Amino acid sequence: MVLRRWFGFEGxxxxxxxxxxxxxxxxxxxxxxxxxxxxxxxxxxGIFTMLAVCGLSSFFIVADERQGRDAQASGAAPPxxxxxxxxxxxxxxxxxxxxxxxxxxxxxxxxxxxxxRVLKTQADRRCAAAASGEIGTLLTDLGCHQVVRGTLxxxxxxxxxxxxxxxxxxxxxxxxAHEKIKSMVDGERGRFQGMRAGKGTEAIALSSARVGWHVxxxxxxxxxxxxxxxxxxxxxDAEAGQILTDLIERYLHGTVLEKxxxxxxx
Numbered sequence: 001m002v003l004r005r006w007f008g009f010e011g012x013x014x015x016x017x018x019x020x021x022x023x024x025x026x027x028x029x030x031x032x033x034x035x036x037x038x039x040x041x042x043x044x045x046g047i048f049t050m051l052a053v054c055g056l057s058s059f060f061i062v063a064d065e066r067q068g069r070d071a072q073a074s075g076a077a078p079p080x081x082x083x084x085x086x087x088x089x090x091x092x093x094x095x096x097x098x099x100x101x102x103x104x105x106x107x108x109x110x111x112x113x114x115x116x117r118v119l120k121t122q123a124d125r126r127c128a129a130a131a132s133g134e135i136g137t138l139l140t141d142l143g144c145h146q147v148v149r150g151t152l153x154x155x156x157x158x159x160x161x162x163x164x165x166x167x168x169x170x171x172x173x174x175x176x177a178h179e180k181i182k183s184m185v186d187g188e189r190g191r192f193q194g195m196r197a198g199k200g201t202e203a204i205a206l207s208s209a210r211v212g213w214h215v216x217x218x219x220x221x222x223x224x225x226x227x228x229x230x231x232x233x234x235x236x237d238a239e240a241g242q243i244l245t246d247l248i249e250r251y252l253h254g255t256v257l258e259k260x261x262x263x264x265x266x
Contacts, residue, residue, distance in 0.1 A: 084263040086217030088170040089145060092260070096148045096167055098123050101256050107152060109246040114155035116247070120197035121150040127166055130222075133190030135181055139220070142177055143169030151197035151204060153228070154243055160204040160228050162194040163247040165256070166220040174215040181213060194224045203230040210237075212244040214253050217261065221252040 085091040098121035106115035127144035128136035149164025168174045184190040192211050194204030209226035210233050225243045227233055233240045 081262040102150045116152040123148045135190030142173035163223040178215045208232045216257045
């Protein structure tokens, strides 16, 4: 409609002379070449536009192909890992193993700092072996399937640590346990058990140990730390706090379970 208005084709003009009148011969001869010229111009313009669009499309295709070749030549590669569902044991059925949680004789949290030395590892289907009292009962009721734990010596040598992962039914149960455990610990109605690893590690089983815990997916991670000499840990002890952060947040949660939460891309 816009084009018709622009070129004056909208509607019909009323005749001002007799209906049988014919146009002047000269006017008719002039009008026909102009009409042909205009038709030729519009046809040429349409062909030019079509060729331009085709040429531009071809340019983009060639450019895309070149970019793909350039990406391959520069070593760029598609992602090698994608997220993996660990919200339940149904989605994530493979059990944990000591080799997965503690794959070597040392745990390196920060390459710039000395490593933790692994003294002993263990996998147990009895979750109550690693948690006593109401905590053990709670974890069993929530379908705890196994616990994998290890006892380590801190880089300074002054602290012993037992750290591990409980394998529960689902994330809902793990989060429920995370909320309920604090009142049990504060009320001394349950505790996480330190694991002895031979002579000189008895202190890890003492009730004066410091504990922490966290969740990811259907897993509950925990850490028990105690002074190697068996003395109580002073309130606000910086090294004890660093140990809990290192092994709960950075290692078990941020390294071991991070690897479990991704899989190789197809």
